[in-house]
Structures are given as structure tokens and as C-alpha cells.
Amino acid sequence: MRVLVLGAGVVGVSAAWFLRAAGHSVVVLERQPGPALETSFANGGQISASHAEPWANPAAPAKIVRWLSRADAPLLFRPRLELGQWLWGAAFLRECRSDRTTANIRTICRLALHSRAVVKRLRRELALEYDCLEGGILHFYTDRREFEASLAPAALMRELGCARQSMSTREALALEPALEAIADDIVGADYCAEDESGDAHKFSRELAARCVDRGVEFRFETTATSLLVADGRVLGARARCADREPEEIRADATIICLGVQSALLLRPLGMRPLIYPGKGYSATFDGAEPERVPRVSLTDDQFKLVFSRLGNRLRVAGTAEIGAWDLALDPIRCAALTKRTQQLFPDACDYTRPNYWAGLRPVTPSNVPYLGPTCVPGLFLNAGHGTLGWTLGPGSGELIAQVVSGKMPAVDLPPVAA
Numbered sequence: 001m002r003v004l005v006l007g008a009g010v011v012g013v014s015a016a017w018f019l020r021a022a023g024h025s026v027v028v029l030e031r032q033p034g035p036a037l038e039t040s041f042a043n044g045g046q047i048s049a050s051h052a053e054p055w056a057n058p059a060a061p062a063k064i065v066r067w068l069s070r071a072d073a074p075l076l077f078r079p080r081l082e083l084g085q086w087l088w089g090a091a092f093l094r095e096c097r098s099d100r101t102t103a104n105i106r107t108i109c110r111l112a113l114h115s116r117a118v119v120k121r122l123r124r125e126l127a128l129e130y131d132c133l134e135g136g137i138l139h140f141y142t143d144r145r146e147f148e149a150s151l152a153p154a155a156l157m158r159e160l161g162c163a164r165q166s167m168s169t170r171e172a173l174a175l176e177p178a179l180e181a182i183a184d185d186i187v188g189a190d191y192c193a194e195d196e197s198g199d200a201h202k203f204s205r206e207l208a209a210r211c212v213d214r215g216v217e218f219r220f221e222t223t224a225t226s227l228l229v230a231d232g233r234v235l236g237a238r239a240r241c242a243d244r245e246p247e248e249i250r251a252d253a254t255i256i257c258l259g260v261q262s263a264l265l266l267r268p269l270g271m272r273p274l275i276y277p278g279k280g281y282s283a284t285f286d287g288a289e290p291e292r293v294p295r296v297s298l299t300d301d302q303f304k305l306v307f308s309r310l311g312n313r314l315r316v317a318g319t320a321e322i323g324a325w326d327l328a329l330d331p332i333r334c335a336a337l338t339k340r341t342q343q344l345f346p347d348a349c350d351y352t353r354p355n356y357w358a359g360l361r362p363v364t365p366s367n368v369p370y371l372g373p374t375c376v377p378g379l380f381l382n383a384g385h386g387t388l389g390w391t392l393g394p395g396s397g398e399l400i401a402q403v404v405s406g407k408m409p410a411v412d413l414p415p416v417a418a
């Protein structure tokens with residue numbers, strides 16, 4: 001089959017790899033000059049099956065209201081006169097019911113465990129180099145109530161096969177001595193040894209190069225402008241490239257991997273997937289001192305920040321503003337990243353020249369991605385991976401390739417109702 005993949009973020013590149021491995025002829029369209037230059041560029045770096053809890057949970061509505069007036073809030077919902085935001089918000093509130101939260105944790109955890117295994121396999125088989133650290137992820141808490149609230153989801157995840165172990169402050173410090181500066185504030189932690197971290201951009205770049213070696217055709221600086229539809233079937237896409245005439249690219253199957261932009265192309269078909277931007281920030285610091293930067297990837301529960309050591313760099317990432325479509329860097333949010341990192345790891349890096357970045361997470365109300373065939377023949381979705389696109393993307397690529405090839409996916413897929 002000839003398969004058209006739209007978008008070359010970590011999700012699209014992974015799909016292209018597995019589609020080619022399944023024997024298909026694959027063309028990838030990407031508007032940027034290379035792979036993973038948008039949301040997959042400088043994320044938190046965590047492959048975190050142990051973080052399957054979605055933003056939508058019973059405690060979320062009260063927290064969001066409390067945070068409404070804080071410019072540096074970890075999750076900020078700025079109400080706008082935009083229908084899409086209100087539809088998304090209403091669906092988010094429905095997903096906050098405890099039965100929905102539990103169902104979503106189950107789905108995300110299943111997908112994440114599968115994807116984590118896929119990443120490990122790809123790394124081994126293809127010798128991919130992307131500043132990977134296999135030290136696990138340690139999630140530390142400075143609020144006793146939050147730590148206590150984490151015990152039930154941790155138990156559920158263990159039931160689902162994710163070895164997330166709750167531990168005391170003493171055990172956490174033994175695991176990560178770099179947390180010494182705030183030892184007195186930590187009230188507990190949980191740790192998942194099989195989780196890992198790495199640079200999603202480098203991974204995507206390396207995997208895209210292997211795709212090209214195997215015959216995948218990447219067309220960069222090429223924007224998909226609309227889907228080609230005839231007789232109720234998707235037959236490919238129209239594309240525009242700066243130096244060429246617009247063209248029609250035909251395919252037997254077309255897969256939408258356009259991250260936060262995915263809904264745009266689907267609207268003319270009457271499909272409205274609830275994928276909305278969750279703007280987040282990262283700061284990357286050079287000159288990491290090996291003795292002072294964390295050895296494991298960390299999650300700071302109070303500030304909702306993640307820290308990953310990427311070679312000789314330290315990256316901190318977090319914060320979310322629901323509905324912001326711009327990539328402007330807000331100085332208050334940027335400064336908050338550096339301040340907290342310096343407070344946790346004084347003298348660990350060169351803090352004088354932070355590299356700030358913002359990206360738009362493609363978030364769904366449930367945090368569960370749209371992954372699978374649609375009701376329109378020839379059209380498949382692989383989008384809306386939200387806070388966990390690096391964690392879920394490689395596995396989603398394998399699953400979508402299995403579905404397109406008419407095989408049973410290795411993991412039960414969530415229903416796609418777009």
C-alpha cells in the first residue's frame with residue numbers, strides 16, 4: 001500500500017518507521033525544514049509510563065479555580081470567547097469523574113507500557129543515540145496530602161503492570177542525592193525504575209534518518225492544505241511547497257499526525273476531534289556538573305515540573321496554559337523555571353544563559369489520544385497525545401501501522417469518535 005503520513009513530529013516519524021517496516025511505501029509531509037521541530041523539539045524528555053494520571057481527575061476543577069488568578073500557575077485555563085475552548089472545557093469536566101479518571105489511567109498506562117517497550121527495542125535494534133538515561137523517574141512530593149493522594153493511583157498502576165513504588169524521603173534521597181538542598185521539604189516520593197528519559201528531538205531525527213535509509217520519502221517545507229476526498233473516501237492530500245506548484249498526493253491510507261494542528265484538516269469532513277493547545281515551557285541549561293545534576297529524571301509535584309539530564313545539559317519543563325495558540329515566551333513563566341531549578345540544584349549548571357522554549361501540547365480532555373481508523377475509509381488518526389507524546393508516540397506508531405496493515409493491534413485501542 002502507499003501510505004501518506006501527515007506530520008513529522010515524534011508521532012509521525014514513529015508511524016513512518018513502522019509502516020515502512022510493515023512493507024508499505026511511505027511518504028511523509030512536514031511543513032518544517034526537518035523532523036520534530038515543533039512540540040517534539042524541547043519537551044521534558046520523560047518516557048513516563050508511571051505518569052498515566054490525566055490532568056482531568058476529581059481534584060482538578062478546584063485546583064484550576066484556585067490557580068485562575070496566578071500568572072505562574074502550573075495549569076492555567078484562561079476563559080476566551082472561543083467555542084472550541086468551551087466544548088473542550090465541558091468535556092474535560094466530564095472526564096474529571098472518578099470512574100472516567102480510572103478508565104483513562106488504565107488506557108494511558110496500557111499504551112505507555114507498550115510504547116516504553118517499543119522505545120527500548122528500537123534503541124537496541126537501531127543503536128539510536130539521543131542522550132537517553134535509563135535511571136528511572138522519581139516523583140517527589142512536598143505536600144503530605146498530595147503524597148497521600150498519589151498512593152491509590154500508584155497502587156492501580158502496579159496492578160496494571162507499571163512498577164511505581166511509593167517511598168520515604170530517606171529512600172528518595174538515597175536514590176537521588178542531588179535533592180539534598182530541599183531534603184527537609186520532601187514528604188515522600190514514588191519511583192519507577194523502568195521509566196527513562198532522553199531527547200525526543202534527537203530520537204526523531206535519528207529515527208527519520210533510518211526511515212530514509214529504508215526508503216521512506218520525507219517532503220519537508222511542505223504543508224498539507226486539505227484532504228482529497230471522493231465518494232466518501234480519503235484519497236490523500238493537497239500539499240503546498242514554497243518553490244513548487246500545489247500538488248495532489250494520492251495514497252491508499254492517510255494518517256493524521258499533525259499534533260495540535262490535527263483538527264484543522266478534519267473540519268471539512270464534519271469531524272471535530274477535541275484536540276486543543278496546552279502551551280508549556282522548557283528551559284535547557286548547559287554545562288551540567290556531573291556531581292551536582294540529578295542522576296535520575298525527576299518530577300516536582302508541587303511545581304508540576306519535570307527535570308531531565310540530557311548529556312551535559314539539564315532540562316526543566318512544565319506549566320500549561322489551555323487554549324494559548326501562540327509561542328511567545330512569557331518572562332514570568334520563564335523566570336519561574338530557572339528559579340525553581342536553581343533552588344533545587346544550586347551550582348549544578350550554568351544558569352546565566354538559559355535556553356527557553358515554548359511548545360503546544362496537543363491535549364484531549366481525557367489525555368487519551370485519537371488513535372486508529374476513522375469512520376471515513378482511507379483516513380486514520382494518530383494525534384492528541386497531550387502531555388505524553390514522547391512517552392506514547394513510538395508505541396502509537398507501531399499500533400497504527402498494525403491497524404493500517406489490517407492486523408490486530410498489540411494493545412486494545414481506545415475508540416476513535418471524532
Ligand SMILES: Cc1cc2nc3c(=O)[nH]c(=O)nc-3n(C[C@H](O)[C@H](O)[C@H](O)COP(=O)(O)OP(=O)(O)OC[C@H]3O[C@@H](n4cnc5c(N)ncnc54)[C@H](O)[C@@H]3O)c2cc1C
Nearest residue numbers: 007009011031040043044045046224259280388389390391
Ligand atoms: C513543555 C512541554 C513538556 C513536555 N514534556 C513531555 C515529557 O516529558 N514526556 C512526554 O511524553 N511528553 C512531553 N510533552 C508532550 C510531547 O512533547 C507532545 O505530546 C509531542 O511532542 C506531540 O508530538 P506530535 O508528533 O503529535 O506533535 P508535533 O511534534 O507538534 O508534530 C506535528 C508536526 O506536524 C507538522 N504540521 C502541522 N501542520 C502541518 C501541515 N498542515 N502540513 C504539514 N505539516 C504540518 C508540524 O510542523 C509538526 O512537526 C511535553 C510537551 C511540552 C510542551
